[in-house]
Amino acid sequence: MGKQYYTIGMAGHIDHGKTTLTKALTSVDTDRLKEEKERNISIEPGFAPLYQDEDMEISVVDVPGHERFIRQMIAGVAGIDLVVLVVAADEGVMPQTKEHLDILALLGITKGIVVLTKISKVEEELRDMALEEVIDELKGTVFEGAHVLMADSISGEGVQELKQKVVNVLKSMTSRSIRGDFRLPIDQVFTVKGQGAVVRGTVFEGTLETGEGITILPQGIHTKAKQIQAHHMKESSAYAGQRAAINLSGVDYKELRRGNVLVTSTHFTVTNTIDVCLEVLHTVNHPIKQRMPVVVHVGTSEVMGRLVFFDRNKVISETDPILCQIRLNESIVAKRGDRFILRRPSPIETIGGGWIIQPNGGKYKFGKETMAFLQSERHGTPQERVLRLVEQYKCVDEDFIVREASITHKDLHDMLQVDDEWIVFSQSKVTHMKIVDECVKSIDQILRGFHEEFPLLQGINIGELKQSLKRYTGALVDYAIEQKHWKRNSGFLCLEEFIPHLPPEWEKRCNQLITLLEADGTQVKDKEEYFHQVGIPLKWQTDFYHFFIQEKKIVPLDDKKSYSYQVFMKAVEELKEKTGDLFDIADAKAALGLSRKYLIPFLEKLDKDGLTLRTQGIRKWIGNSIKG
Template sequence: MVERHYLIGTAGHVDHGKTELIRALSGIETDRLREEKQRGISIELGFAHMLLPSGRKVGIVDVPGHEKFIRQMLAGASGMDIVMLVIAADEGIMPQTKEHLDILTLLEIPRGIVVINKVDLVDEEWLELMEEDIREKLKDTVFHDAPICRVSAVKGLGIDALKNEIDKLLSEVECKSSSGPIRMPIDRVFSIQGFGTVVTGTLQSGTISLGQELLIEPGEIVAKVRSIQVHNQKVKDSGAGQRVAVNLAGVEVAEVERGSVLVSPKVFQVGNILDLSLHNLPSSVKPITQRQRVRFHLGTTEILGRIHLLNHDELPPGQNGFAQILLEEPVLAAPGDRFVLRFYSPTQTIGGGKVLGVADFKKKRFKENVLDQMRIKDLGDPLELLEKEINEPRSFEELLTCLQINAEELDKRITTLKNNNRVEIFMEDDTKLLWGIEEAEKWRRSLIEVVMNYEKQNPLRLGISRGELKTRLGIQWTNRRWQTVLEQGAKYNTYYLKGSKVQTTEHAIMPPLIAKRLQELSGRWESFKLMPPDLQAGAENVGISKNEAVEYAQYLCEIGEWIHIDQLYYPQKEIEGAQTVLTDFLKKQGEIAVSEVRELLGISRKYAVPLLEYFDQQKVTKRVGDKRTLC
C-alpha cells in the first residue's frame, strides 16, 4: 500500500495561540528565531509533525498571524490539506482573522476546523455566546460548516478531541500524486557547513529520490539531490504531501531565492505573463483597475506586477473576470494554480483566483476569440482537460475538435503527458490514438474481470467472443477501434486473443463434474479410433445431454484433443496417426484409391471419404481423378 502524507496548518489573528496549539498537539516548539521567542509571535514559518490516533503521520505548518507577515502566511498555506482557524475565546474574530479567511477562500483550501482556544479564560455562558457569534460570522466563508473544537492549548484541554476531528477529516482527503512530475515551492534556503545548500518546502507532487537531477526555477539552475530529510530523519525518497529538506549539490545558496521552485526538468513553464481567472473580494472597498500595480502571491513567491483586464474596464468588488498579469520578474506557474493579489501599498488582500496558463504575449482586450479561449482554459487545467478527453482512446483530430485548440498547443500537452508516462499512444491503421495510461489500465482490469466471470460461468467455452464482450462492456466504439484496442491490450499479456475469442491468462478451474464427463467422453472416443459415433448419441452414454454435447466437443477441439471433420469428431492423435500411415503409403506407392484407404486404415467408406477430403484441405494429399497423391 502506498504511504499517504498529509499537511495541516494554522490561520488566525496574532496572539490567538496558534504556536502554543501546535506545541500541545505535537510537543514541538515551532518558534525557532530568537526574535520570535523575544516578541512572542511567529515571524517565519514553523514546522512540526505528529502521529494521529489512526496512525496517520501528519506535518504541521505554523504560519504567522501578524498583518506584517501575511507573505509568510501565504507561503505556508500552499499545499495544506486542512486548516485550523484559531480564534481566542476571549477576543473572537479579529481583523487579521478576516484577512486569513479571505486568503483561504481564494486559495480554495478544501477543509477546515474552527479551534476556539483559551477556553480556560472564559466561563461557559461567554463561550456559548462566542461560538454562536463565530458561526454567524463564518456563514459566508469556506468555514461555514466546519466543525468547532474547544481547547486550551496551555492546559491541554480538548486536545485529544481535536486530534480525533483532524483524523476524521483526513479520512476524506484525496492522496496527492507521487507519480507525476516533481514540484516543491521553496520556503527556506540555507547552508550547512560540510554539506552545502539545503532547501525546504512542501512537496506538492511527484517523488524526490537520492541522486536525481532537478531544476530550480526560474533560472534553470541544475541541482543534484545529495540527501533528503523528512521530520529530521534521513530518507531515500519523499512523496507528495511531505515537508522535505533537500541537500543539493551543484548550486550555491546565493543562486536560490525563497519563492523559487524545485522541479522535474522540461515539464513546467516559466514566464512573465500569466492568463488569469480573477476574483475581486466582496470585502474589497475598491474595484481592480486596468494597469493597477499589485503584489502577486503564488506558492512561496511574491512578485510585483500590473493587471491587464480582458473583459472589464474595472473589476468591481465581488465580481469575476478574465485578465493577465504582467510580472516584473518571471515565475513558474501551472494551469490550475491558485494565487492571491494584494494592494501594492498599503498591503491588503484584494482578490485572487486561478492561473489559466503562461502566456507568450499580452492579449488584446474585449476580443471575443480571446475570451472564448480563456473560458475554455477556465474549465480546468489544460492537461487535466486533455486527460479527461483521453479517458477513452481518441485520435489527434478528435481532440483538436473537442478541446478547440490548435495543433501546436495540443502537441505541447501530449509531449508533457508522454514525458511523465501519463499517456499511451498506438496506431489504428494510419491514425494515432491516445489513451490515458491510468484509464487504459483501469479499463483493462474491468475487461479482465468480465472475461474471468464469463469463463467461470462457462468453463467449457475457453473465453468470450469479441462481439459478446463488446456488448457486455457497453462499448460504443466503431468495430475497427474496438479491434484495435483489444489488440493493443493483448500486447501487455493481460489477456489473450485467440481467433474470435478473448481469454484470461489463467483459465477458470474446471468444476469436478464437468472434468469427469470430459474425461469419460474423451476416453470413449479413443475407443472408437477412426470411426467415431454421432456426437449426441455418444455423449448421452456418459451423461451429457444433447444440448450440452456440442459445447463439450468444441472445448475438446479448442484444447487440441479432437478435430471436427464433416459432422464428426475425431481424436487428434488418431488423425495424426492416419496421416502418417497414409503419407508413408503414398511415398512408396505414389497414389491411393478410396477402397485402398478403407483397407489401409480399417474403416468404412463413410469415414474414408471425409478423411481424404480433410487431408486434401490440409494440403497433405490432392485428388487426381478417383485417386489421391501427395501434395
C-alpha cells in the same frame, strides 16, 4: 495504496494561540528565530511533525498571524491539505481571522477545523457566545459547517480530541498524487556547515529519490538531491504532501530564495505572463484599475506585476469571476490550476485571487474575441486544450503538449490510447486525424493547381511540395501522402487520375517534331532547329523537351542533340548484335557507321545510363535499360 502524506496549517489572528497550540499538539516550539522569541510573535512559518503511523504521516505548519506578515502566511499555507483556524475565546473573530479565511478560500483550501483556544481564560457563558459568533462568521464561507472544537493549550483540555479529529478528517480525504512530476516550491533556504545548501518546502506533487537529478527554476540550475530529511529524520525519498528538507549538491545557497521551485522534469512552465480566473473580495476598499500594479503570490513565490483586463477598465465590486491576465516583473513557475493571491502594494490590502487558466499567456487584444478565447480556455477539457494546440501547431511533441496544455504524461497517454483519431509519429510527435484530413485537402489542392499549370510534368517534386506546406511538418506530410492513393514515382507526386499530356493547342506541332526527328534517324540536327521548323516558340521549348524525355519520346545525347527513342533503342540493339561483350570506338564505328560527331555522345550516353562500363577505352555491356 502506500503511505499517505499530509500537511495541515494553523491559521488565525495574531496572539490567538496558534504557536502554543502547535506546541501542545506536537511538543515542538515552532518559533525558532531570536526575534520571534523576543517579540513573542511568529514571523516565519514554523513546521513540526504532528502524527505518524504505518499508513499516514501528518506535518503541521504554524503561519504568522500579524497583518504585516501576510506574505509569509500565504507562503506557509501553500500546499496544505487542511487548515485549523484558531480563534481565541476571549477575543473572538478578528480582522486577521477574516483575511486568513478569505486567503484560504481563494487558495482552494476547503477542508477546515475551527478551534476555540484559551478557553480557561473565559467563563462557560462567554465560551458559548464565542462559539455562536464563530459559527455565525463562518456562514457563507467555504468553512460553513466545519467542525468547531474547544481546546486549551495550557491545561491540555481538548488537545487530544483535536489531534484525533485532524487524523479522522484526513483519513477521509484523498492525498496528493505521488505519480506526477515532482515539484517542491521552496519556502526556506539555509546552509549547514559541511553540508552546503539546504531548502525546505511542502512537496506539491510527485516523488524525489536521494541522488536524483533536480532543476531549480526559474534559474535553470541543475543539481542533485544529496540528502533528504523529513522533520530531522534522514529519508530515502520525499513524497507529495510531505514536508521535506533537501540538501543540494554543488549549489551556493545565496543563489536561491523562497519562491524558487525544485522539479525533476522539463514539463513545468517558466513564465512572466499568466491568464487567470480572478475572484475579487467583497471587502476591497479601493477600485481595481486597468494595468494597476499588484503583488502576486503563486506557491511560495511573491512577485510584482500588472493586472490586464480585456473587457473593462475598472472593477469597483464584482461577484462573478473575471477572466484577465497578469503580466509579471519576474518569471515564476506555474501550471494550469495553480492557485494565486493578489494584493495591492499601496494601500496594502488583499484584492482577491483565483486560479491559473493558462500559465503561458499570449498577447491579446481588448474585446469580445479575447474574452471568448479565455472562456474556452477556462472551460476546455484536457482533450479540447490539446486539440487547440494541435490545430495551432499541426504536429507537436508530447513534452510540449504536457507543458502548454497543463496535462500529465499519464493523462495524455490515456487520451491517445482511448481515441484512435489521435496519431503519434516517431519521436513522440502528436497530431489528429482532423489535421491529417486538412493536410490531405491542401495537398490535393496543390496537386490540382500544379497539374493545370504544368500538364507536361509527371508531378510535383515532394521536396517542393513540403516547402509549399511549411505549416505542416515533413512527417505529417508523409503520413498524409500515405493516407490517400496518389501516384508516387521517383520523388514526384501526382493525382491518381492524372496523365501528363501536351496542351491541346500544341499537340499537333509536337507530334510533327517527333516525326521529323524519327525521319532523320541517327543524323539529327540541333533540337532548336526542330522546334523552329514546326513553329514552337522559345518559351515552350524547355518544357516540351523535358516532356519528350519523360514520356520516352526522345533520348538526349548531349545538350544540343537527341535521338527519337525508337532510333536510339534500334541503334543499341544493332551495336549489341555486331559486337561482343567488349568493344572499342573502332568497333562501334564499324557497326553503326556514325561519325565521331554522333558516335562519341552516343557512347557516353550508354556509359551514363549504365548500359556500358568503360575501362581504358574498352567498353563492356552491363545493362539493359536506359534513363531519361
